Structure formats: C-alpha cells, structure tokens
Amino acid sequence: MSDLFKEKAENYDSEEWAQELSSVVGAMITAKIPFHDQMHVMDFGAGTGLLSATVAPMVKKITAVDISEAMLEKLTAKAELKNKVYGLCQDIMVNPIDEKFDLIMSAFAMHHVENTNKLIQSFATHLQRGALIALVDVDTEDGSFHSDDNLGVFHWGFDRDDLKTILEMYSFENIDFKTAHHFDWQGRKYSAFLVTASKV
Numbered sequence: 001m002s003d004l005f006k007e008k009a010e011n012y013d014s015e016e017w018a019q020e021l022s023s024v025v026g027a028m029i030t031a032k033i034p035f036h037d038q039m040h041v042m043d044f045g046a047g048t049g050l051l052s053a054t055v056a057p058m059v060k061k062i063t064a065v066d067i068s069e070a071m072l073e074k075l076t077a078k079a080e081l082k083n084k085v086y087g088l089c090q091d092i093m094v095n096p097i098d099e100k101f102d103l104i105m106s107a108f109a110m111h112h113v114e115n116t117n118k119l120i121q122s123f124a125t126h127l128q129r130g131a132l133i134a135l136v137d138v139d140t141e142d143g144s145f146h147s148d149d150n151l152g153v154f155h156w157g158f159d160r161d162d163l164k165t166i167l168e169m170y171s172f173e174n175i176d177f178k179t180a181h182h183f184d185w186q187g188r189k190y191s192a193f194l195v196t197a198s199k200v
C-alpha cells in the first residue's frame, strides 16, 4: 500500500492550521473525557502524534495507530512521547489488535476511511464494556476541503445524524455531538464536530 501521507509528514507539524486544530481539539476532548492514569487509549489515525501529545500526560499508555509509516516516524521521534505513546502501523480493520481499550480517540482521520460502518464496528470490538470514544472530524462540506489533493479522501465530511445512526447500530450510547471548532481553510469556512459516546 502506498503511503499517501509520505510527503505531508515532512512539514505536517509546522503547519499553523494543524497546530491550531490540534490544540483546540485536544482542549475540547480533555474537557469532555474523564482521563485517569490507568487508561489505555487508542489514537486512531494518530499521524505525527499532535493529539496524543496533549493526552499522554493524563493516561497510562497510548497506542497510536496509523497506516502511514512516514507520519508514525515523526511521532516515534518525539522524545516527550517515549515510554507512553507507541506507534503501530497497522490497518486495524484488516488486522485487529488483540487488546481492549478504555478510550478510542481520533482527529481528522475518519474521512480517510472508506467504510465508516466497518470502522465503527472495529472501534466497538476494540473497546471494553463502558469504554468511550471521542471522535473529531469535519461536518458535511462541499468537497473543497481537499480539492487540491483528494487521493485517499472518501468523505466530504460527515452528516451528524448519519454518523449517530451508525454508532447506534454498533451499540454505542450516550451519543453527544458538539461543535469542536469553526475554522477557515483556503478562504472557506468549515466546522468540525466532536462526538463522544460509550460502548454498551
């Protein structure tokens, strides 16, 4: 499989928008999730570890899952994440991890996964009973968000009601959507949601 984030990985962390989004999203997830020092967290589509870095001081361990070796190389090179955040280059829908997590969090990765049903089903199978999800992505947009480079982009954002239906299908409850952020990108306006829920 080719690494679609190989080039982006090089300068990803220095992009102002990536830093802004991750700090806003990190703060919002931190306010919503009761983190504690025994938690094992999966960061799905962790990339270079911007979200993991915010959460790491509050939990026991983070498994940072991504299919881009280049993005994970950036993550594993960060000294501050050592012994806490572990990169795993694996497609968990094809090769599940033989472990159950207390939380799965994800920022701006779900729109890169074609089959959302299968992804949410996979999240459900990787969670303990009563465990949580905290997922951030873009609300439905007109395709302009990735108009210059849409390889590996399968969704023009997400409709909240459609995503709620999928979450209910895989036995999530206490489903709550909040607007995580309004942001400008190349002269257009977008919004991002944070959805939290617990696994029955």
Ligand SMILES: C[S@@+](CC[C@H](N)C(=O)[O-])C[C@H]1O[C@@H](n2cnc3c(N)ncnc32)[C@H](O)[C@@H]1O
Pocket: 005, 018, 022, 044, 045, 046, 047, 048, 049, 050, 051, 065, 066, 067, 068, 071, 090, 091, 092, 106, 107, 108, 109, 112, 113
């Ligand atoms: C826009 S980046 C977001 C990275 C990071 N979460 C952040 O907020 O900075 C999307 C990430 O999702 C990853 N990704 C795409 N498809 C994936 C899959 N099937 N499984 C795991 N990661 C995936 C990409 O490789 C990329 O690192």
